[in-house]
Amino acid sequence: MAEGSVTNLIRKVVFKAEPYIPQVPKPKKKISLQTRLIWSGLALVIYMVMGQTPLFGATAPQFDFLQFARVIFASQQGTLVELGIGPIVTAGLLMQLLKGSDILKFDFKKPEERGVFQTATKLVTYIVIAAESIVYATAVYGPGVHDPYILYVMIGQLMGASIIIMLLDELVQKGWGLGSGISLFIMAGVAQQILWSLFSPLPAGDGGAVGIIPYVGQQMMNGDLSNVLFRSNQLPSIFGLCLTAGILLILVFTQGMKIEIPIVSTKYRGFSAVYPIKMLYTSNIPVILASALTANAVFLGQMLWANFNPRNNNVFMNILGQFDPTSPSTPIGGIIYYVTPPRGLAVAALDPGRAVGYILFMVGIVVLFGKLWVELGGLSPKSAAQNLLDADVQIPGFRRSNAPVEALLAKYIPSVTIIGSMILGLLSGVSDVLGVFGGGIGILLMVDILINYYTQLVREQVEVVMPRLGALLGRK
Numbered sequence: 001m002a003e004g005s006v007t008n009l010i011r012k013v014v015f016k017a018e019p020y021i022p023q024v025p026k027p028k029k030k031i032s033l034q035t036r037l038i039w040s041g042l043a044l045v046i047y048m049v050m051g052q053t054p055l056f057g058a059t060a061p062q063f064d065f066l067q068f069a070r071v072i073f074a075s076q077q078g079t080l081v082e083l084g085i086g087p088i089v090t091a092g093l094l095m096q097l098l099k100g101s102d103i104l105k106f107d108f109k110k111p112e113e114r115g116v117f118q119t120a121t122k123l124v125t126y127i128v129i130a131a132e133s134i135v136y137a138t139a140v141y142g143p144g145v146h147d148p149y150i151l152y153v154m155i156g157q158l159m160g161a162s163i164i165i166m167l168l169d170e171l172v173q174k175g176w177g178l179g180s181g182i183s184l185f186i187m188a189g190v191a192q193q194i195l196w197s198l199f200s201p202l203p204a205g206d207g208g209a210v211g212i213i214p215y216v217g218q219q220m221m222n223g224d225l226s227n228v229l230f231r232s233n234q235l236p237s238i239f240g241l242c243l244t245a246g247i248l249l250i251l252v253f254t255q256g257m258k259i260e261i262p263i264v265s266t267k268y269r270g271f272s273a274v275y276p277i278k279m280l281y282t283s284n285i286p287v288i289l290a291s292a293l294t295a296n297a298v299f300l301g302q303m304l305w306a307n308f309n310p311r312n313n314n315v316f317m318n319i320l321g322q323f324d325p326t327s328p329s330t331p332i333g334g335i336i337y338y339v340t341p342p343r344g345l346a347v348a349a350l351d352p353g354r355a356v357g358y359i360l361f362m363v364g365i366v367v368l369f370g371k372l373w374v375e376l377g378g379l380s381p382k383s384a385a386q387n388l389l390d391a392d393v394q395i396p397g398f399r400r401s402n403a404p405v406e407a408l409l410a411k412y413i414p415s416v417t418i419i420g421s422m423i424l425g426l427l428s429g430v431s432d433v434l435g436v437f438g439g440g441i442g443i444l445l446m447v448d449i450l451i452n453y454y455t456q457l458v459r460e461q462v463e464v465v466m467p468r469l470g471a472l473l474g475r476k
Contacts, residue, residue: 007105014119021122022163024170031175033460040177040184043168047185050080050164055157057150058141069295071193071442072288074185080161085182087132087162088169089292091125096289096376125166133158139303179456183449190442194244197236197437205233212236234344234435244436244443247427251447254279254423259412263393266400275388275395277412280420282379284448286369287424291441294339294365301336302329341432341440348433359429363422370421374413381409 058078070076075084098104099117106117137154145151169181177184200211206227208215216228216238231237257279265271301321309317310325312333321336323329331337338357342348348355374380378387385406394400398408424444431440438446 006103010104010120011116014116014123017123018119021119021126022167023122024167024174024176026174027176033178033457036176036178040172040179043172043177043181044184044188047074047081047165047168047181048188050161051076053080055079055082055141055154057145057154059144069291069299071186071190071439071445072291072295074182074189080157081165083129083132083136083158083162085165085169085185086292086295087128088125088166088182089288090132090296091121091128093289093292094128095121095124096373099376122166126163129159129162129166133162135303139306179449179453183445183452186442186445187449190438190446193442194438194446197240204235206231206235210235212238212241230345232346234347236437239345240435240437243431243434244438247431247436247440247443248447250427251444252451255447255451259416261395261408263388263395265393267392273393275393277409277416278420279416280424280448281413281416282370282373282420283452284424284445285373286366286421287428287441287444289369289373290362290365290425293369298336298340301334341429343432344435355433359426359433362429362432363425366425366428367418367421370417370424374417379413381406381413384409384413 055078069086070084073084073086073089075081075086095104095117099106104117104120106113133155137151137158141154142151145154165181165185169185171177172179172181172184196211198211198213200209201214202210204210204215208218212228215231215236216225219225219228229238255278259277260274261277263273263275265273298321302323304317305321305323308314309322312318312322312325318334320334321331322333324332331340338354339361341358342351342355382402385402388394388405389400389402395405395408398404428440428444431443433440436443
């Protein structure tokens, strides 16, 4: 089927299906910042309550298939948010890849074309939700369920909860809330993990508390501080706390690095500002896309292993991945072994080659997705130049046309894309291997999300004076 016919077919399907798709309407007028914060808080509370609500009929599985991706997917095992934002991210990744490869052709400059693409993405999300719910419930919880009706109820719960999560994200994104529901849920999940690592009083395997602060207190009372620097079984330690603080400082410093290009308004005489090109130009999107792709690949590998190669005696399947039969969540060989991090110094020391391989893999895949996202996300020099012209601003000393502005931006954007993606991949890989609180990818996402929220709050003030310039600066 030709590329154009595929796009036309999608348009026809969207046109017929759109009236029947549940959607959150946009507010009729822009609501106040206070009200948007309240709606965002409400969406977050609903999500967190779902994360504490057990999945009816579920029994503890032999191992957690999604353990390595819980932070990325903002999910909780055995609860209504078992799948988290996984289906939304997976569907978005699939649609962006189809558009980036020109299999789907949409002109995002036209609002109606962008609307068709967004509705098509929502349809694909429903399909992914149904597929992941059926596969996950059947493969993970199915073996422990003897009543098929209970299995059907679990599938329904996973599908219903995932649809609610999708609508909550849409509620926040369409202007009722602030920012993105996905970002909000990820940030809350990472913050929860960090607080747990710091303050949890529950007992751990080494006889002390899980949280490093109560553990240090216990050790001080016992007069023995020899084990607070490093702890066994990847438990929170002083080393992990210092490493987490160091990574946070590096991220905040790196986020502040940018190239500033002077701009002046063509409508308001005397107004001047700067157009920032951040070192981390692509934000956290490449990390999310790379992590989602890896997570889905590892999940598929685990499923194939559990069903076709549980004894690691299939030569072909062993190339994909091998797992420890006594601890099925632990990879011991194959491609999957090298694309999952050896968490903690003790584990990394057992196989330094795996640790180095994982870090290089993260750098490479984040750079790849960074370059891809610049083209797909409207961040290329050509798109950025057009955005400047559309915002009624120009660069002093350059003609107000696309070609010279695009040439200037092309000197910086490709370079910062590669350098910034390498920094993100390196920090993520090293943090995962060394065991920071909240996980390497989680820390990256949380810091970037917090800074983006700060930027959005600043933009709210700028838009009062110059709406189009505020929207332009908000893209960075």
